[in-house]
Amino acid sequence: MKSVIFTLTAILILAYGCKQPAPQSETPAKDILSANMDTTVNPGDDFFAFANGGWIKNNPIPDEQSSWGIAYLVIEENRNRLRDITEKAAAQKASQGSAEQKIGDFWATAMDSVAIHANGLKPIQPLLNEIEAIKDVRQLSTMVGKLERLGVGTIIGTYIGQDSKNSEAIALQFWQTGLGLPGKGILF
Numbered sequence: 001m002k003s004v005i006f007t008l009t010a011i012l013i014l015a016y017g018c019k020q021p022a023p024q025s026e027t028p029a030k031d032i033l034s035a036n037m038d039t040t041v042n043p044g045d046d047f048f049a050f051a052n053g054g055w056i057k058n059n060p061i062p063d064e065q066s067s068w069g070i071a072y073l074v075i076e077e078n079r080n081r082l083r084d085i086t087e088k089a090a091a092q093k094a095s096q097g098s099a100e101q102k103i104g105d106f107w108a109t110a111m112d113s114v115a116i117h118a119n120g121l122k123p124i125q126p127l128l129n130e131i132e133a134i135k136d137v138r139q140l141s142t143m144v145g146k147l148e149r150l151g152v153g154t155i156i157g158t159y160i161g162q163d164s165k166n167s168e169a170i171a172l173q174f175w176q177t178g179l180g181l182p183g184k185g186i187l188f
Contacts, residue, residue, distance in 0.1 A: 153177060 038053025049056075061068040086107040094100035109115075121128065134140050144154045157177040163169040 036055035036058075037051055038049055038057065041050040041053055043050040055070075059068060059073070065072065086103055089100045089104035090107040090111075092100060092104065094104060130146075131143060134143055144156060147154050148158070155177060157175045159173050160170060161173050163171040164173075
C-alpha cells in the first residue's frame with residue numbers, strides 16, 4: 001500500500017513539474033500593494049501612512065461624504081452597475097413577465113416623479129390605516145410580522161448569526177431598531 005501511495009505521489013509531482021509555465025506578458029503586472037504605498041514616509045515614523053498613503057492621496061474623500069474607503073468604492077461601483085442595468089431594462093421592450101420587463105417597469109415607475117407626487121400616499125394608505133387602527137400588543141405584533149414580510153424595517157431588527165453565548169451555534173438574533181438617525185436611503 002505504501003508503494004502505491006509513493007508511486008502516485010511521485011507521478012503527481014512529476015506531472016506538476018512538467019507543466020508548461022504560463023506565458024509572461026511583456027508588461028509586468030502592477031503590484032497593487034506597492035502602488036498604494038507612500039514611500040516618502042518613513043515606515044518607522046508612521047507605518048499606516050507608509051502602507052496606505054498612496055491610496056489615500058489618489059482617493060480623496062468626496063465632498064459629499066464624511067469618510068471614504070475601498071468599501072465605498074465597491075458600493076459606488078455596484079450602484080453604477082445597477083443603474084446601468086435598470087436603465088437598459090427600462091429602455092428595451094422586453095417580453096411580458098421577463099426579468100428585464102419587471103426591472104424596467106420598476107425603474108420607470110420609480111422615476112416617474114410626476115405620478116409619485118400626484119398619487120401621494122394613496123398607494124400605501126390602506127396599510128397606514130391598518131397601522132393607525134392598532135389597539136393592542138397582539139395587533140402590533142401581527143403588523144410587525146406583516147411589515148417584515150413586505151421588507152419594511154420595524155421596531156425589532158432580526159438577522160441570523162453566531163450565538164453570542166455559543167460561537168458554534170447559528171441563531172436568530174434580535175435587536176431594538178430606530179435609535180439612530182437614518183442613512184441616505186438612496187439606491188442611485
